[in-house]
Amino acid sequence: MCGIVGLYLKNQKLESDLGALFAPMLEAMTDRGPDSAGFAVYGDEYASGIKLTLQGDAAMDWEALAKRFESTLGPVDGWFTNADVGVFKLGVDERFALAWLAENAPEVRVLSAGQSIEILKGVGLPNDVAERYGLAGMKGSHAIGHTRMATESAVTLEGSHPFSTGLDLCLVHNGSLSNHNWLRSKLKRAGISFKTDNDSEVAAGYLTWRMAKGDSLTQALKGALNDLDGFFTFTVGTQDGFAVVRDPIACKPAVIAETDDYVVMASEYRALAKLPGIDKARVWEPEPGKIYVWERSVANVEAA
Incomplete structure (x- = not known):
């Protein structure tokens, strides 16, 4: 069990408040992942x-x-x-x-x-990691984060999320992949390198491989739905924005909310409850096997 959160600001006037809005979201996921935490902030290009x-x-x-x-x-x-x-x-x-x-x-x-990307992560309670790196004072256009409860590997900095294997590309994952060892071998032969044995790094490497071949983020995520076995909710950060996708069974929880000022996702609604304007937001559970993408360079997309 882990917790994931993401915040994409549609209103540029809020970019100076990105960290102040995002830090409480990360801390709210402590019960889902108390052993390590990390986040990626996009800004200062x-x-x-x-x-x-x-x-x-x-x-x-x-x-x-x-x-x-x-x-x-x-x-x-x-x-x-x-x-x-x-x-x-x-x-x-x-x-x-x-x-x-x-x-x-x-x-x-x-x-x-x-x-644009800066990833910061470490072992310890999410609030301690956030305070260590001054998350609440950070500025930017969007951020994604993860709180980890290690159930299949040791509690280490290397095992904490986000994972990044490409330029301005990172991924956080709640769930478990069953075919990551086979896929890791395949991706290594294609020139993708890995630093850990974590299945989530393989998912990040898969997206890097597909996008290096010319796929858009949406196309890469469609490939992931076909090629990755297991159960997962992914939130993916890029220089332009972020995406959310759940596997076709969707046993891992997720919620998305959108207002005129922002798009936000979390494993549980309580991470969103204190955001300004959340009472007027459109709130929904992302559908199984459906890709949701928000990027600055294209219109907002909900891809089948």
């Missing part, structure tokens, strides 16, 4: 290269890493630290930057890469 969210130990010297970046990869357009995380904006190709890190700084964990 950097269009001139790659933005990396990196995690190290308490003794990590981020300033020294920034100097190493500058001496080997070129100018660092900006960087900052947040607890045990460093966020760097580099004017280089993503593949070049990640290959350099793997060879020269293997002690650094890459949480996310893209132009």
Whole structure:
């Protein structure tokens, strides 16, 4: 049992309040996942290269890493630290930057890469993780989050969600996949790499693989409904927005609400209950096997 939440702001005037609106939603899912938590925030876009969210130990010297970046990869357009995380904006190709890190700084964990995304996660109660990284003060256009109750693997930072295997793409998952080991082997042969044995990372890798082949997010999720066995509710974050899909049986709970200002989803309604205007929202349970997508670049979609 885990808890997932997502918030997409349709009203740009609310973007400065994204974290303040989202943090109570994540905390409300504590009973569904008290051992670890994580979230992805989309904002502070950097269009001139790659933005990396990196995690190290308490003794990590981020300033020294920034100097190493500058001496080997070129100018660092900006960087900052947040607890045990460093966020760097580099004017280089993503593949070049990640290959350099793997060879020269293997002690650094890459949480996310893209132009907008920042993933932050850790072991502990959701409220503690949110406070550690200052979620309530964050700004942006949308966010997704996860609270984990580990039932099939150890309680570790590596096993916590969200999982990201592509640029500005991440996934949170409530449920369990039965064919993830076979699918992991297939995706590895296609060039997708994995850092954990978690089935949810395989689902994220599957979407990365399909979208790298030219599929839209909706097409990739349609493929997932055919190729992934098990039970699941996915919420997927992209640079443009987010999507929600449940497996055709839909035994894992989910609720969606929409107003003129936002679209929001959660495993349970109580995570939405304190949002402004929720009493006037359209509220519904997403249908089994139906894909719901909201993105800035296209009209809002409810795909069959």
